Amino acid sequence: MYLTQYRILWVLVFFDLPVVSKKERKIAARFRKDIMSDGFTMFQFSIYVRHCASRENADVHIKRVKNILPEKGHVGILTITDKQFEMMEIFYAQKEVSKPDTPQQLELF
Numbered sequence: 001m002y003l004t005q006y007r008i009l010w011v012l013v014f015f016d017l018p019v020v021s022k023k024e025r026k027i028a029a030r031f032r033k034d035i036m037s038d039g040f041t042m043f044q045f046s047i048y049v050r051h052c053a054s055r056e057n058a059d060v061h062i063k064r065v066k067n068i069l070p071e072k073g074h075v076g077i078l079t080i081t082d083k084q085f086e087m088m089e090i091f092y093a094q095k096e097v098s099k100p101d102t103p104q105q106l107e108l109f
Contacts, residue, residue: 008082009058013065014047017073027070034068
């Protein structure tokens with residue numbers, strides 16, 4: 001099986017969680033901490049991404065996110081190919097900026 005830009009995936013998790021009360025802030029912080037401990041990195045506020053070598057690997061991480069969903073708030077999970085991620089244009093104050101580095105893949109034979 002060959003790794004291509006169409007088989008390698010990115011999993012995006014985006015969320016709006018309530019943070020009015022102290023308890024809600026603690027739950028939101030815990031959710032962020034848990035997805036980060038699973039290898040997700042912050043792309044923007046409330047948008048986290050994770051690079052996955054295959055659909056099977058992405059499914060494992062999607063399942064982990066689903067297992068820690070907070071009771072309240074909105075959470076979205078989106079999977080896109082590496083090729084689609086590569087085509088993204090990112091701007092900060094009307095200036096184009098570089099995309100996050102793609103993790104290097106280790107292939108064992």
